[in-house]
Amino acid sequence: MNALVFIEYKDNKIKKSSLECLSAVKGDSHTIQTCAIGAGSDQLTAALGAWGVTKHYSCTDVDTYNPELYKNFVAKVIEQTKPDVIVATSNNVGRDIFPRVAAQFSMAYMSDITEVEMDSDLEVKRPLYAGKCTAQVTFTDDSGKILLLRPNQISVVEASESVTTENIAIAAGAPSGQSETLSVEKGESEKLDLTEAETIVSGGRGLKEAENFKLLHDLAAPLNATVGASRAVVDLGWVPHSLQVGQTGKTVAPSLYFAIGISGAIQHLAGMSGSKNVVAINKDEKAPIFQKSTYGLVGDLFEIVPVLTEKLKSL
Ligand SMILES: Cc1cc2nc3c(=O)[nH]c(=O)nc-3n(C[C@H](O)[C@H](O)[C@H](O)COP(=O)(O)OP(=O)(O)OC[C@H]3O[C@@H](n4cnc5c(N)ncnc54)[C@H](O)[C@@H]3O)c2cc1C
Structure with a gap:
């Protein structure tokens, strides 16, 4: 062939x-x-x-x-x-x-x-x-x-x-003029694009406010991970749409996917169910995300995430 x-x-x-x-x-x-x-x-x-x-x-x-x-x-x-x-x-x-x-x-x-x-x-x-x-x-x-x-x-x-x-x-030749690129704007993240990332740390409405995404960036740093999000927080304007994972966002398939304060709606699962390992952190033990997770931590993300970050930094 x-x-x-x-x-x-x-x-x-x-x-x-x-x-x-x-x-x-x-x-x-x-x-x-x-x-x-x-x-x-x-x-x-x-x-x-x-x-x-x-x-x-x-x-x-x-x-x-x-x-x-x-x-x-x-x-x-x-x-x-x-x-x-x-x-x-x-x-x-x-x-x-x-x-x-x-x-x-x-x-x-x-x-x-x-x-x-x-x-x-x-x-x-x-x-x-x-x-x-x-x-x-x-x-x-x-x-x-x-x-x-x-x-x-x-x-x-x-x-x-x-x-x-x-x-x-090979020479590209001249464009036919059917379309023109006016500008190319770089995405937010200097990290790998979500679709290619090996590790993703995603956050949802459980983070309560946009500023708290800093917690996820802190966790992502020692993991060399890319930060993602649910649609709920994109719609709230906390993060740009380029970070959205799901049916109307990006389809991702990392080795490790953190779902933090994300309930696990079917439209979110549609974008990340190809992940090899899923770690879910949610205070509601009945959250659907736990049915898809390899490891589930039931508890308050504001307590768990900083401890996890410190542990990873010390490795
Ligand atoms: C046509 C259509 C397309 C859609 N496309 C997408 C898509 O591409 N991607 C997507 O994500 N959604 C999509 N949605 C939206 C989807 O249905 C959900 O509304 C959305 O995924 C919910 O986001 P969330 O999990 O962040 O919020 P919520 O459902 O509100 O979940 C928040 C979670 O945080 C937990 N929590 C709260 N506080 C804490 C705490 N202190 N510690 C730990 N956990 C906590 C709660 O228990 C809860 O489970 C789509 C919907 C429609 C109708």
């Missing part, structure tokens, strides 16, 4: 979510080629060699995010590589670009994939109805397929090949 992986990176380092994409396609019978866009996208070849990537397509002349230019770049790479399958991360960028690519090339498109079987007939799994059931999908025609993988679902395998990766530069 000829696979093309769309690589995302930060500070010249391939993001973990892209390593998960590479892990999903790594196998003896697959040829892996990669592409990346933005300043420094041509500097990734040394790291990609370990994954057995022979050709890497880069585009360095785009410095501001523009879905049209990104799509044009990917389209040019597809024309050169003719992949059977394209793999990228199921995040805002992936979900913005790849439906456009799928439409242009009449390819099958699937996002939010949590499991992928590349060896036999291509088969993927993705949750439906806010995680209440799982769809098992195979592809019946021979057109190319675009698979977007949810972060933190596929284990990163060891990359130990020593292939020389050729960098092939």
Whole structure:
């Protein structure tokens, strides 16, 4: 199988979510080629060699995010590589670009994939109805397929090949003018985006007021965690919507998720039920969140959280 992986990176380092994409396609019978866009996208070849990537397509002349230019770049790479399958991360960028690519090339498109079987007939799994059931999908025609993988679902395998990766530069070309990026504003947090975070500390209405979110930031610091929130506190204006976890917020799947002063409404669970371990802190022992938690602490968060923070700081 000829696979093309769309690589995302930060500070010249391939993001973990892209390593998960590479892990999903790594196998003896697959040829892996990669592409990346933005300043420094041509500097990734040394790291990609370990994954057995022979050709890497880069585009360095785009410095501001523009879905049209990104799509044009990917389209040019597809024309050169003719992949059977394209793999990228199921995040805002992936979900913005790849439906456009799928439409242009009449390819099958699937996002939010949590499991992928590349060896036999291509088969993927993705949750439906806010995680209440799982769809098992195979592809019946021979057109190319675009698979977007949810972060933190596929284990990163060891990359130990020593292939020389050729960098092939592609020019982005001029935008057609159908859309224009007016400005790009950085999110609140300097930490990892919620969708990629390994550890998340989320807070809800139990925190009583916006200022008390400081307690969560203090707890997040020794854990190197990203702070999230329930919709109730976003609606109250305590934190921006970019922090919201749930059906109308972000879908997250960290290794460790703290739900602090969050009741566990179905719409919140929809966004975090893929978490591997959940620690719930709530003073109501009947709160639904405890049914989803690995560890439950019944008590007052204002007493528990500072003690937990001090303990973690001392480790
Ligand atoms: C269409 C739709 C979409 C929605 N989308 C989302 C979504 O994406 N994300 C989302 O989160 N919600 C979403 N909601 C809202 C959801 O239904 C709940 O209203 C919301 O999740 C509740 O937030 P909460 O748990 O912070 O607040 P509450 O339900 O008020 O819970 C607060 C909790 O804090 C506990 N508590 C209070 N004081 C303390 C204390 N001192 N110590 C410990 N615990 C304490 C209480 O026991 C309680 O369990 C959506 C709703 C609708 C209708």
